[in-house]
C-alpha cells in the first residue's frame with residue numbers, strides 16, 4: 150500500500166501540471182490513466198460499479214464523481230477536484246486534490262486551502278486508541294470555523310485489498326464514537342467541503358454529485374496508515390512532512 154500510495158502521489162503531481170484553461174476533463178482522465186498504467190498499476194475506479202473512467206473530475210459545484218467528458222472544457226477561474234485510485238499488486242490507494250484553473254478568486258482559493266488543511270487537522274488525531282469521531286470532529290471544527298459546511302451524504306472509508314472497506318469515516322461528528330484505531334489499519338480520509346450549505350444532489354448520470362445551492366465544493370483525500378504511535382500518510386510524497394504549509 151505504501152507503493153500504491155507513492156505512485157498515486159506522483160500521479161497527482163503530474164496531473165496538476167496538466168491543469169490549465171482549455172483542457173477537457175476527458176483529456177485529464179486520459180493522461181491520468183496513462184500515468185497510472187505506466188507504473189504497472191491498475192486505475193481502480195475504471196469500471197468500478199460501472200464508473201466509466203479512471204479519474205473522477207469534478208468542476209466547481211460538482212462535489213465528487215464527475216464523469217470526464219470531451220465537452221467539458223476547463224475555464225480560467227474554475228476549481229477542479231481530481232480523485233484517483235490505483236491498485237499495486239492487489240493493494241489499493243485512493244487520493245484526491247483540488248486545483249484552481251489559471252487565476253481563481255480569493256474565495257475559491259480559500260475553500261481549497263481550508264479543505265486541504267482540514268484533512269491535516271483531522272489526521273493529527275490518527276493514533277492507536279483514538280476513535281474515528283476524533284478525526285471527524287477536528288475536520289469539521291476547522292472547516293466550519295470558516296463558515297463552510299461538511300458534506301454529510303458521503304464519507305471516507307477503510308481501504309486495503311478493496312477500494313472501499315469498513316469502517317465508514319465521517320468528516321463530521323455523528324452518532325457514536327466510531328471504531329477505535331489500531332496499528333495497521335489503513336484509512337481513506339477525505340473531507341468534502343461546501344462553500345455554502347451541506348446539501349448535495351445526485352444527478353441522473355448515476356454518478357455526479359453536485360451542491361444543491363450551486364456554490365463551490367472542494368475535496369482533499371489521502372490514504373493513511375495507523376502506526377504504533379501515530380500515522381503515516383501513504384499517498385503524499387514526503388509523507389507526513391510534505392506540504393504542511395499552514396495558512
Ligand code: MF3
Nearest residue numbers: 193194197200205214232243
Ligand atoms: N474516490 C472515491 C472514494 O473515495 C471513489 C470513487 S468511486 C468511482 O470513495 F466509482 F468513481 F470509482
Ligand code: CO
Nearest residue numbers: 243337339370
Ligand atoms: Co475515497
